[in-house]
Amino acid sequence: MITVTHRRYVPYSHAHYAGNLVDGAYSLGLFGDVATEICIRLDGDEGLFASYDDVQFRAPVRAGDMLEISGTVTAVGTRSRKIAFEVRVVCRGTGGSAAAVLDEPIVATTAVGTVVVPPKP
Secondary structure, three states: OOEEEEEEEOOHHHEEEHHHEEOOHHHHHHHHHHHHHHHHHHHOOOOEEEEEEEEEEOOOOEOOOEEEEEEEEEEEOOOEEEEEEEEEEEEEEEEOOEEEEEEEEEEEEEEEEEEEOOOOO
């Protein structure tokens, strides 16, 4: 089908917890951005998020990380599109302004969601 990928740096201003941890909702917001681009590319409309079927927080996301967020359409209905999402940490902040490129990305968050678009005229 179609896959869309975004990259995003996690600023230190988004850290909410000890160890510069970022809340899980941060990943969900990024999934929404990817879903919006998917809907625009497929349907010429931003669409609306209807639901999540599954969300898994598998590893921490920290301030200073560089994330790769992808969404792949797995099913298309009349107005709905089911999307599999994944957040991967590709660079990890190591303190201050330092960071390291990871040999293997860390899968931090996965989800399956459904978006809906307006009916075709």
